[in-house]
Amino acid sequence: MEAMTFVLFGATGDLAKRKIYPALYNMYLDGKLPKSFTVIGLGRKEIPDAVFQGNVGQSLKEFSRRPAAEGPALDEFLSAFRYHPLNVNHPEDYAKLLKLVQSRETELGIPDNRLFYLSVAPEFFEVIASHIKESGLGSTRGWKRLIIEKPFGHDLATARELNAKLSEAFEEDEIFRIDHYLGKTMVQNLETLVLANPVIQAVWNNRHIANVQITASETVGVEERAGYYDQSGAIRDMFQNHMLQVLMMTALRLPSRITAKEIRAEKRKIIEALRPIAKPEVARHVVRGQYAAGTLNGKPVPGYADEPGIPAGSRNDTFVAARLWIDNPEWQGVPFYIRTGKRMSQKSTRIVVEFKNPTAGLYSSRGEETEPNLLVIEINPNERVSFRFNGKNPRNEGKIEAIEMDFSTEQSELPEAYERLISDALQGDSTFFAHWKEVELAWQWVQPVLDAFADNSVPLHSYAAGSNGPEASDKLLGEDGFRWWLDP
C-alpha cells in the first residue's frame, strides 16, 4: 500500500467524528493503512495538534466499533494527526497548507500521494476544489484523489454545474463519490450473489422474475436536519442516490470480467435503460407521502409539519414509492418497485425478488395453494439472504407451506461501510463509488419527478408515523396484481 497524506476538510464535523476517524482507526488495526501516513485535519477554528489528537481519540472511544484502548497502538495512530486552520475562501491558507503537507511528506518520506476528503457542506465543494488546483496542492508527481459525499447537486442542472467545476481540478478517475449504500456488506455482496452463482444467474431475468421490490424504511423522523431535509425530501435524500444505486446493483448483468470498469459500465447500461417518465405521467407511477402524527414504539410522535424548524404547511416528501421499468431484453416487463420513507414502522433496508409462479392453481384440487418463491436480501439492520420456497409441513398433515432457507452474518465483526470505501479509495479502486454518468442519469430520471412535486401535480398523501406509508403505495403494486412482501 502506498504511503499517503490524508487531507480532511471538515475535521471538526460530525461525519469526521462519527465515521471517518473510527474508520481510519479500524483500518489501522487491520493493517489497511500504509506504514507511513499522515492525516491533516482542517477546520475554521484554531486548535493545537495535541488537542486535535485528543478529540480524535475521544471520538474513537465513542464511535469506534472496536474499543480504542489506551496504549502504544492508539498513541502511534494519533501521532499521525496534525491540525491546520483554514478558511475555505482564503488562498493564503491553502498556501500554508501546502507547506505543511510538504513538510510532513519530507519528514515521513511520503511520496506526494494526496487524498483530499471533503467532509463539508456541498456549497464548499467547488471553491475547495479550485483552490486545491490553484495552490499547487493538486500538482503531485504521485496520485491525487478527491472523496466527496452526496448531495451531488440539487437537481440535474446544478449537478452538471458542480461536475463541470470539479472536473477543472480532478479527472473523473480521481473523483470518488461516496454513496454509503455501496459500502454496505450486502450491497457489495449482490454482485457476487448474482454474478458468481450460475443457478441465480440463470433465473435473473424476466422469464423467471415477476417483480423486484426495494425498500428502505426508517423509524427516525427529520431529526436535527430540518434545514437540509425540507429542501431535499426523500426523493433527493434517498431515492436519487441510494435507492437507484441499489437498483443498478440488483439488475446488473454479468460483465465479461469483474473489474471496476466493467461493473460500472454494466451499472450504467441499467440506468441508461431506465424508462424515463414524463412529468404528466409521474402521478401514475410515483407516490408521494408525508408523515402525520402517530405512535412509534408505543410513544406518540409529532407529524412532519410540527417538527422543529419545518415551515408550517411544508409539502415536502418524507416518503416516496415508485414503479420503474428497465427497457432491456433481460428486464423488459418486470416492474421494479422502490419505496423509502421516514417514521415508518421499522428500520429495514431490503430487496425482495418475487419469482413468477407457474404452479399457482396446481394444488387447488386439494384446496392448497403455492406461494411465489422469494429471494429476500436484507441489507440493514440484519444482513441476511433468505430464499422462500414451498414444502410440505409434516407437522401439519403434509400441507404445503413456505419454508425459508437463510444465510446470515454476524454484523458486529464486519468492517463498516466507511472502512471499506476509504480503503478502496486509498487503493484507487472505484468499483463501489458512483461514477458521474450514473449520478447524471439518476438525476435525469428523477428530474420530472422533482418538477411534478414542485408544482403539486402529484398528490401528497399523509401517513401516520409508525405505519407502513400511505395506502397509495399498496395500490401502486395492487394495480399490477402484486403486493409488498413483508411489512415494510
Ligand code: BG6
Ligand atoms: C443518509 C440520509 O444518506 O442515509 C439519511 O441522508 C438517512 O436521511 C440515511 O437516514 C440512512 O442510512 P442507513 O445507512 O441508516 O440506511
